[in-house]
Amino acid sequence: MGIGIAVAGASGYAGGELLRLIAGHPDLDLVAATARSAAGAPVSAVHPQLTGLDLAFRPTEPAALTGADLVFLALPHGESAALAAALPAATRVVDLGADHRLTDPAAWERYYGGPHAGAWTYGLPELPGQRARIAAADRVAATGCYAAATILALAPLIAAGTVAPDDVVVVAASGTSGAGRAAKPHLLGSEVMGDLTPYKVGAHQHVPEIKQATGATSLSFTPVLAPMPRGILATVTARPARAGADPRAVLADAYADSPLVRVLPAGAWPHTAATLGSAACHLQATLDGDSGRVIVASALDNLGKGAAGQAVQCANLMLGLPETAGLTPFGVAP
Amino acid sequence: MGIGIAVAGASGYAGGELLRLIAGHPDLDLVAATARSAAGAPVSAVHPQLTGLDLAFRPTEPAALTGADLVFLALPHGESAALAAALPAATRVVDLGADHRLTDPAAWERYYGGPHAGAWTYGLPELPGQRARIAAADRVAATGCYAAATILALAPLIAAGTVAPDDVVVVAASGTSGAGRAAKPHLLGSEVMGDLTPYKVGAHQHVPEIKQATGATSLSFTPVLAPMPRGILATVTARPARAGADPRAVLADAYADSPLVRVLPAGAWPHTAATLGSAACHLQATLDGDSGRVIVASALDNLGKGAAGQAVQCANLMLGLPETAGLTPFGVAP
Amino acid sequence: MGIGIAVAGASGYAGGELLRLIAGHPDLDLVAATARSAAGAPVSAVHPQLTGLDLAFRPTEPAALTGADLVFLALPHGESAALAAALPAATRVVDLGADHRLTDPAAWERYYGGPHAGAWTYGLPELPGQRARIAAADRVAATGCYAAATILALAPLIAAGTVAPDDVVVVAASGTSGAGRAAKPHLLGSEVMGDLTPYKVGAHQHVPEIKQATGATSLSFTPVLAPMPRGILATVTARPARAGADPRAVLADAYADSPLVRVLPAGAWPHTAATLGSAACHLQATLDGDSGRVIVASALDNLGKGAAGQAVQCANLMLGLPETAGLTPFGVAP
């Protein structure tokens, strides 16, 4: 008998990836998966990649979740707080939504709107001291996908004084699964294949999250929709704060004990495809020859280290399991 | 200490997938990976998705392989026989190449050319009686990727007398990794994205293999190159041999005890994407309303059930391990 | 002052392609484009590829169309008949929908449902005698996209007695724009990229149209959704009706005077990408070495020769213009 796990909002893309990871996890038992409009349907009718997983969606209600030792919430932004409040205090919860990420109510209201639900322990284990905090927490707010890619690239460089926090420029491209499963015309395959387009330019909701986690004080963040199902490539640039620092060495040092963040050998640059299906983030950094800026490239699977993989990593810590139990650093490529 | 495994030809796509599966296998230990031109390079320099696997390629020579309990050969057609002959008799071998698949020397010479190396035990466990033969074998020839997709769709229907063997028509589309990693102009991303094209029309080398394994006596097989890295969808049609038979029921019955072949619920058709990274094959069948033909669709990952996944499945049987050890029926999707 | 043209249903994919072709046509003037939900919006808000075309959608009503010399109808199936009936008799009409393609009311009712609107002149100019009929017609029903690819491959071979009409097997894969612009979950980019899946297996609505135009008496037609925005590749096989016939020569002879149907040099097989944005269809044929079947591959752009390009070709004939005015046989590749 493993540890009982429930997933709320399991019909979406992050939810489906959670089910896949839990099904392959040596210590976890999936006891419930909930959905709204798909309630009653077999999981494999919605997620054909999980054919053979004999389970039907239950409605997304507290009763479906209370028997679990740990609940993952993979709900639209703004829906986690109410559901979490209805769960027993002893039930551990990892929220993949944004509701409990921001400590600043004003930032929440500006980017998301509605009342602020309050912050939970932030679910990025690779931040200094965060593994212990997550291990001790009953409620964890997992990092957003763009935020994870950017924070992992940037946080150690600001912390070490390698780059200045006041002129960070990020351009990050994401595969379409990051936009979710709701059927919208601009997300049709006919529209996205062969296409790159920026969106939410000048006001992306991950900006306050990234600033909160990295200490950046000025952040230009431009997201781009890319013609692939999964993957984020963030190109992060900042001005050096002192001469002579080697940004790659700073990153390598920061992540020496983090099995899921890999600083590539010098000269090798991250490929999103190399992280597909994995819980790993790949990083590389250099100094720009013309501008002198530090350039960091960060690649991860938005549903892996950017969502479900990271959430399972947090759950492992909360449950006293090995950090990488049920996770793989290896991608499915080509 | 697990069972020692070596992979010859590990720099190609099937080889890389073997390394990934072995790295995640609970009972196998990777002791050597060999390559020709990449000899000496770190594995992750060639397979960035395996970053963190600390191993370097050795030259593809018997000395690199003899220490292993089981050797996978993932070499170009025509190169397996010589290498296999140089291995100790006690070393189990699974050959992912074509050298030892065909029992008929004339068929070998017609489609591949050169001397026929002789047939090994055929590595498709789902064929009747084949699990036991594989479990007892020291040398196994794994099925080709197109052949696996087609044979799994067709063999039970011919065996049961549901369809006639003398007018089988197959159109099968494959992702580009099936064409290998050699840099050829027509395989450039610029050429293949947005493109479908048939190739080797009228004379594909998988025809004799499919006929041998299914009993088909006339087979029109047209392969198509599809704009995706992985996946095969085979559309197999044949004339019914008797009225009233339900082809889906025949398949469901044939694969009731095969965990990696899934006949989908009636009305659901296979998606290649649902099998990505998995060792599963998905099937569905129906009768065509106009022609009365039986139509079977078969989807698998050409590097999974079509190559490395199937090879590991065979190895599990040969080594007395559970058939699905280290394998997953669940795909990475979307 | 050119010839005044209106497009009804111009917000869809075929409609957008019609606007593009008309905008580049030396003899045609676009006087109106209509849409339903997009009425009032600038054309370029819906079709950003037409930025610079200063026109707004009008509602899809007869009043918006009556000033035109020729009207293209690019409406959902079942909506053309009523609108066409409300247009002046002197207004020429080319219908890209299915409403007026079938001569057999029973076939219409079986595959589309609802009352049969009656057949118009069939808009495939390459069929024997059809150019003259189209040139003399006021109402033309353009061929469906799958049907065009299949009929062009098959009709001359049946007509010449090269292949038998009673055992035709077609597997045809299409890019996603063939499924239209309505936002449906299974057409999301996340779902279709990397995926091949058959659909409507055993009962596709193009079957009666293909049989009507080719004389095939038994037709197994399996459509497949392919991961690309545009393009159809049809693989058509049939049993030879007499020994010794060269199917490629029959096709080359049939299309010697058809500038938009190209039989490729022997040994070269069609690529859908080579037809992107063009009004051309590429063909190749051979005899299968094992089964003896004739195999024909046919590639076209489903929005080009499969829809808008073909419709403009018909309009050119109806208006006494050169058949290829405003059209190109050359594709946009890579």
Add this chain to the structure above:
Amino acid sequence: MGIGIAVAGASGYAGGELLRLIAGHPDLDLVAATARSAAGAPVSAVHPQLTGLDLAFRPTEPAALTGADLVFLALPHGESAALAAALPAATRVVDLGADHRLTDPAAWERYYGGPHAGAWTYGLPELPGQRARIAAADRVAATGCYAAATILALAPLIAAGTVAPDDVVVVAASGTSGAGRAAKPHLLGSEVMGDLTPYKVGAHQHVPEIKQATGATSLSFTPVLAPMPRGILATVTARPARAGADPRAVLADAYADSPLVRVLPAGAWPHTAATLGSAACHLQATLDGDSGRVIVASALDNLGKGAAGQAVQCANLMLGLPETAGLTPFGVAP
């Protein structure tokens, strides 16, 4: 009889696109196309999208080109200078390569190596005064693809004093045809589909070209390879040089008389797919809400406005033809 045109290096991607544009141009006659290894082959054997263009490649030698009124050179970097020197002085030449773009020999040597061939008239007509210079020139050096996307976004803003030239950050993603047609493993479809990866980080050869044309004094330029055949999306950011300026208005004013550069309506962001096959560049600009930076997005077809379309635009000016003769601002989408 039109104006005689020859294309040297016509077997590559830019060369093929030139042939397509010339074939559809009302005033130009293609008299010769040359290639190196493909010399002697029919054009359509190399460019199947040009099936029907009855011409064979001649060797890339001056004799093949001297009969033309204007010659396009689409050769690898470093090969144009020698060939151009062997052409008659009266033959107009447009070089799509880099050999004659840079005025600074030191910059040439740093980024390309080898002796500097000297600068020709720079072929970006939208720069102030440049149309007249091109019209008067016999030798024109067309802009690089990344450079065109970036310069069009940036030059008017620096010229107007809207942004500061000393902290420009560009991240630009390109489809794979920008990397050319040489068969390299990392450009295989299996590698690039589903993948984003940065390359040449910190030292891209377009940096000096962009600085020369825009007056930028510090430029961080990171190119990214994107999973699509064509298209460039450049995200250009710079710090505002004065308060209150509206960067979109500055761009709209600068390009008011440029038919091939389109500043989109406020709020609409460029899509690369909307420019496919066209000679247009789409732009949009805004102020970033957090950092206050100016963000400009620029999309074009790297083979269109980024190469062949731009080159034909220059040729039109040199030959006294309308600037957009044979070109279209409309893309092929979806």
